[in-house]
Amino acid sequence: MDWTKFPKVELHLHLDCSLSYKVVSQIDPSITHKQYLADFISPAKSSLVEYLKRAPSNFPLMQTEEHLRLVTMDLFEQLQKDNLLYAEIRFAPLLHTSKGLTPQQVVECVEAATAQAVQDTGVEARLILCTLRYFSTAQSLVTVRLVEDFRGTYVAGFDIAADRPGNVFDDHLPAFQYAHNKGIPCTAHSGEARGSGNVWDTVHLFAPSRMGHGVPCLDRPELVELIRKKRIHLEVCPTSNIQTNTFDTYADHPIDELYRLGVSVGVNTDSRTISNVTMSEEYEKLHRTFGWGSEEFYNCNRNALDAAFISEDERERLMAQLTEGYQQVI
Numbered sequence: 657m658d659w660t661k662f663p664k665v666e667l668h669l670h671l672d673c674s675l676s677y678k679v680v681s682q683i684d685p686s687i688t689h690k691q692y693l694a695d696f697i698s699p700a701k702s703s704l705v706e707y708l709k710r711a712p713s714n715f716p717l718m719q720t721e722e723h724l725r726l727v728t729m730d731l732f733e734q735l736q737k738d739n740l741l742y743a744e745i746r747f748a749p750l751l752h753t754s755k756g757l758t759p760q761q762v763v764e765c766v767e768a769a770t771a772q773a774v775q776d777t778g779v780e781a782r783l784i785l786c787t788l789r790y791f792s793t794a795q796s797l798v799t800v801r802l803v804e805d806f807r808g809t810y811v812a813g814f815d816i817a818a819d820r821p822g823n824v825f826d827d828h829l830p831a832f833q834y835a836h837n838k839g840i841p842c843t844a845h846s847g848e849a850r851g852s853g854n855v856w857d858t859v860h861l862f863a864p865s866r867m868g869h870g871v872p873c874l875d876r877p878e879l880v881e882l883i884r885k886k887r888i889h890l891e892v893c894p895t896s897n898i899q900t901n902t903f904d905t906y907a908d909h910p911i912d913e914l915y916r917l918g919v920s921v922g923v924n925t926d927s928r929t930i931s932n933v934t935m936s937e938e939y940e941k942l943h944r945t946f947g948w949g950s951e952e953f954y955n956c957n958r959n960a961l962d963a964a965f966i967s968e969d970e971r972e973r974l975m976a977q978l979t980e981g982y983q984q985v986i
């Protein structure tokens with residue numbers, strides 16, 4: 657089956673971990689393909705530490721307005737080839753200020769490039785601004801205030817990503833509180849390599865409407881029930897979870913069981929480069945491992961659109977496009 661033909665919705669996608677070799681070599685021609693494979697792509701099996709080690713390879717290539725524009729356009733080209741109907745792209749503005757751009761300028765630049773790329777490629781999109789678990793309270797607040805400042809543009813939501821040892825909640829509670837007070841849509845990374853305790857705490861402390869990953873929860877039935885009842889959407893990234901050793905093999909991944917239990921799950925790559933996977937390839941893996949076909953993918957895309965950070969009009973429009981697209985390919 658050629659899964660490329662199926663229209664897709666992806667909500668969990670990191671801009672700064674999705675640079676193709678084409679754009680990497682365009683920005684820094686000294687980086688060889690061999691180096692790109694080693695430094696930008698995670699091994700098929702490693703750990704969250706190893707996975708996250710690849711991210712900083714991208715940061716020096718994303719420090720000027722021109723380079724931010726190039727990597728944004730590059731990602732949209734990849735999304736167009738993968739037949740994305742709608743994507744939410746996330747990045748941490750504070751990671752792109754080492755050559756003098758202000759966080760405001762970083763967001764302005766990626767937002768403008770997104771507007772242009774949506775027009776050029778026909779892939780609808782929104783942006784999510786990330787704070788990072790190792791950031792301070794002040795840095796998290798700067799990030800969430802940027803979401804508020806850019807309200808009404810392609811910037812649509814707030815997230816927390818990355819990792820650090822110890823408590824990953826206390827420093828960021830004020831930012832999530834701010835987001836909730838202002839009605840800013842929130843997602844939050846949870847459970848990747850930290851288990852169901854972290855998922856439980858994320859639901860209770862950050863109260864996001866979606867979670868990035870959130871999949872290690874089957875050992876606590878009351879948690880699964882809570883996620884299901886609250887309709888918290890899980891942005892599931894199977895290949896990424898296998899790479900980081902959250903689950904041993906693809907067949908051990910709980911996406912199928914969660915789907916069957918009625919949890920709102922969607923399919924995502926996490927990152928195109930570090931995960932070294934496209935959505936079409938992820939669909940093929942799900943098809944081979946769990947026998948998923950058009951019905952499961954259609955439902956997952958509907959789940960994702962239901963949880964997307966967009967207006968009701970836009971949701972309706974994309975839902976109709978999704979249905980029409982599926983009617984054409986099945």
Ligand SMILES: [Zn+2]
Nearest residue numbers: 670817868926
């Ligand atoms: Zn992620």
